[in-house]
Amino acid sequence: MSINIPRGTQDILPGEVEKWHLIERKARELCEKYQYHELRTPIFEHTDLFIRGVGDTTDIVQKEMYTFEDRGGRSITLRPEGTAPVVRSFVEKKMFGYPNQPVKLYYLGPMFRYERPQAGRFRQFVQFGAEALGSNDPAIDAEVISLAMNLYKELGLKKLKLVVNSLGDKASRNAHREALINHFQPRIGEFCRDCQNRLEKNPLRILDCKQDHDHELMKSAPSIIDYLNDESKAYFEKLQQYLTQLNISFEVDPNLVRGLDYYNHTAFEIMSNAEGFGAITTLCGGGRYNGLAEDIGGPDTPGIGFALSIERLLAALDAESIQLDLKEGIDCYLAYLGEEAKDYTVGLLQNLRMAGFSAERDYLDRKIKAQFKAADRLKARYVAVLGKEELKNNKINVKNMSTGEQVEVELGSFVQYFQGLKL
Structure with a gap:
């Protein structure tokens, strides 16, 4: 009996892997210009890191993680995303004490999620991500977004759309949370079981539901923008000012909700508008996660970052018929x-x-x-x-x-x- 590759994975063969080399080299060179330094974390971590860091109400934790018990009886999970491991390392290695602040890091490596395989989406996939920890300045948010946008642009992509939103600070989120509960509670029985479970724990997650996204209450749900306090409004306005200053076009989407629990203030996605790219247009997502370091045992440290899939990037290049400038032949x-x-x-x-x-x-x-x-x-x-x-x-x-x-x-x-x- 022949043994085939597991579903949702891929072999990257000679002739194709050279494209990966070029993209990875471009990402590293760009990070050097922005002064982000590489961090390599383990491919597996203690499961509790992702439950506490990513959030137990997320699809990632509830449905998608590859979790197993090792021979010592410890619950171990193949990393489904890169931010929580980076912050874990930041806390454990006491990087908050480094003289150069904020600490600016990037990672590049495989992640694992048990998802339904489809075009550009795999169960083992490669993410490039950048994280800046230690600054509350909206200028660092703009820098992180600029880093992601410039990688796509340097590779030749043109049909891009940047969407931004503010999730507000803790006070703004709490006010919005109460409004969402009051909005959905009378008819929560019409929603899927996941949404019902999220109503009290994290009602913001309901807005990200794929099963009930067409429900009429979704369209009339309270917008976080209406619940931003003065401080959060000022932060978001400053971010938009900096993006404009950097000549980065963007749209404000008050319905943008990132799929992880740790986001606050800035949330953003970069999408492909290329014809034929597919139903899932998101190339990159990120946002601010003040408090995540504290949640996993460290000091209260502000942070901002993004992650993008190399597979999705390659699909976007194909959709725009962009040929990478690969060095071919031998001397x-x-x-x-x-x-x-x-x-x-x-x-x-x-x-x-x-x-x-x-x-x-x-x-x-x-x-x-x-x-x-x-x-x-x-x-x-x-x-x-x-x-x-x-x-x-x-x-x-x-x-x-x-x-x-x-x-x-x-x-x-x-x-x-x-x-x-x-x-």
Whole structure:
């Protein structure tokens, strides 16, 4: 019986993985410009981190986590998102005591959620995310949004829409919470069981329900915007001012609700407007999470961050027919004639590679014509041919595959010859 890949996962093969390399490199280079530093956390954490950090009323905790008991009887969960582990590390490693504040971090790695697989959505997926901890300045919110937007723009995406909202501070949220309970309670029996359970615990989650999103009470639900106090209004207005100053177009959507419990003040999503992208248009989501560090045992620390899926980003690039500028081909293919020349190319190949060139040779004892065909398939810029006569005369023939020009080069200066080429 054959063993197939688990549902909701994918093999990223040569020819495709190079796109991932480029995106990851762009993300790292951009983070360096913004002074965000990489943090690598474990792929699994104690389950309690996500229950306390993400929220026990969220779909992630209730339905989507891969949770198991290890041999020591501890409940362990494969990380479904990156923010809670980052904040856990921030607290545990006492980064709040670092002299440089705010602490600006990014992560890049696999996450796991038991969801229904569909286009651009997998059960194992890769997230890139950035977090800034230690500042209450709305300018850092604008910076975080700018970082995400600029990654998409640097990769060539144009059909983007940024949507922002304010969830307010604790006082604003409490006032809105009471209004939502009063709004939904008389007819809560018409909603799904999840919404019924969320009414008292976190009624804001009802607005994010996928099953009941068309219910008439959803359309008339109280808007958080109407319950923002003066401080929250001022914060949101300042954010909008900074986004305008950064020439970042945006729309205010008072119905925007992020899917995690820890958000307050700023919430945002970046969406694709590309035709044919699909029903799920969100590329990136994020927001402010003041109090999350305190919830998992640390000091009260403000924070803001985002996460985006690399798979969704690739789907958006396809939807806009954007071809990434990938470096293709190799610098040199070493072809040989005869056993003695074949043996000599082993060391020659190593010398080329150690000098910084991408190079390859034949390992199947193919005829010279077949070796040239292999060089063509590899898109070799040069083919160097070594035979019995060349070896005897301490020479090697080098052919430029784009111009057809051939030169004879001293074997002892072969690597130096390549170092003088503009490759």
